[in-house]
Amino acid sequence: MGQRSADLLSQMQRLQTGGGGGTSDGMEPRVAKLEADVGHILTTLSDLKAGQGAASKDLTDLKVGQTELKTTVGHLPSKEDISKTIKDWALLIGAILAAINVIGLLIMRFVPTGS
Numbered sequence: 001m002g003q004r005s006a007d008l009l010s011q012m013q014r015l016q017t018g019g020g021g022g023t024s025d026g027m028e029p030r031v032a033k034l035e036a037d038v039g040h041i042l043t044t045l046s047d048l049k050a051g052q053g054a055a056s057k058d059l060t061d062l063k064v065g066q067t068e069l070k071t072t073v074g075h076l077p078s079k080e081d082i083s084k085t086i087k088d089w090a091l092l093i094g095a096i097l098a099a100i101n102v103i104g105l106l107i108m109r110f111v112p113t114g115s
Helices: 002-014 027-074 079-110
Strands: none
Touching: none
16 A cells, blocks of 8 residues: 555646646647537538528428429329220221221212223
């Protein structure tokens, strides 16, 4: 225990008091760095808050655009509507061609040929 006490006494004698010396050496630059870092953190938080407002507006614009798109698409014909329309037109064209064929046959039957 004598050696330990002597070591402790030696360490205490080396410590300086007052004037920022002793165990506080190098504290001022570290505190200054921490203060600067906190300043940067506060600036970054401020920038993030400003960006959050812009992002919120962009999100609102996207939601409005999505609603407008749903409304527009809702008025478009469905695949079934288009398919039915194509089938209806095909039937109509087929009926017209059949009628033209019948008319042509009737004309050939009742119009005398030159022979």
